Amino acid sequence: MRSSCLLAGLIGMALAQSNTQSNNWYSASVGSSTTSTSSSVASTSSSTTPTLISLSTPSSTQITTTTTSTSTTSSSPSSSSASSSTAVPLRATAIVTSYNGTNVHGGVIFEQADANSPTIITYDFAGNGPLGQRGIHIHRDGNTDCLAAGPHFNPAGINHGDINAAVSHAGDLGNIPTDSQGDAKGSVSAKFVSLSGPNSVIGRTFIIHGGRDDLGTGTGDSNTTGNSGLRVACGIIMA
Numbered sequence: 001m002r003s004s005c006l007l008a009g010l011i012g013m014a015l016a017q018s019n020t021q022s023n024n025w026y027s028a029s030v031g032s033s034t035t036s037t038s039s040s041v042a043s044t045s046s047s048t049t050p051t052l053i054s055l056s057t058p059s060s061t062q063i064t065t066t067t068t069s070t071s072t073t074s075s076s077p078s079s080s081s082a083s084s085s086t087a088v089p090l091r092a093t094a095i096v097t098s099y100n101g102t103n104v105h106g107g108v109i110f111e112q113a114d115a116n117s118p119t120i121i122t123y124d125f126a127g128n129g130p131l132g133q134r135g136i137h138i139h140r141d142g143n144t145d146c147l148a149a150g151p152h153f154n155p156a157g158i159n160h161g162d163i164n165a166a167v168s169h170a171g172d173l174g175n176i177p178t179d180s181q182g183d184a185k186g187s188v189s190a191k192f193v194s195l196s197g198p199n200s201v202i203g204r205t206f207i208i209h210g211g212r213d214d215l216g217t218g219t220g221d222s223n224t225t226g227n228s229g230l231r232v233a234c235g236i237i238m239a
């Protein structure tokens with residue numbers, strides 16, 4: 001119950017932020033999720049109307065069902081089984097909201113053509129410092145409190161590294177550049193990120209850090225965190 005209240009608050013925050021920046025792509029997905037809740041409220045109040053539909057249907061449907069049964073009996077079994085086994089592109093999103101008093105926010109879309117394909121991660125952030133590098137990761141636990149999202153998602157139990165490196169965490173996504181306005185927009189292809197199966201990243205947390213990821217080449221906590229600095233914004237990855 002507490003998490004759903006938090007989520008509603010975060011969607012409200014994301015909407016308020018998207019109002020000031022009108023044509024960000026991630027504002028559209030937030031808007032559609034909120035309108036579905038308002039339409040369900042409207043349908044419960046108008047529960048006495050369905051009699052209009054039953055009056056118009058009977059005579060015409062009897063004719064159409066006899067013609068379709070002769071033409072489709074041979075083809076329907078094979079086509080229905082084929083459609084269920086065909087790989088469906090997988091998709092997830094994360095609305096990323098500011099943390100630790102920063103103004104960093106934005107959205108991320110994850111798209112994977114099938115279970116064996118790399119995942120294309122498209123991001124759009126604002127509120128960063130200008131002309132820098134920012135480490136981005138998927139952290140293990142789903143939590144809108146960025147600090148409570150646990151370490152990097154690392155199902156192989158190996159050292160931290162760059163995105164797509166042989167030695168790296170599945171959640172290691174490298175660095176992204178910020179422009180002169182502090183915005184960061186682009187996409188990366190991540191071959192160790194999956195949207196299905198036991199190592200799916202859905203339900204985990206996308207985090208953007210306040211500093212550059214040393215990609216495992218530094219000292220101290222380099223092999224676990226990349227010394228990427230504070231967690232400045234995050235969001236749970238949702239299907």
Ligand SMILES: [Cu+2]
Pocket residue numbers: 136137138139152207209228
């Ligand atoms: Cu991180």
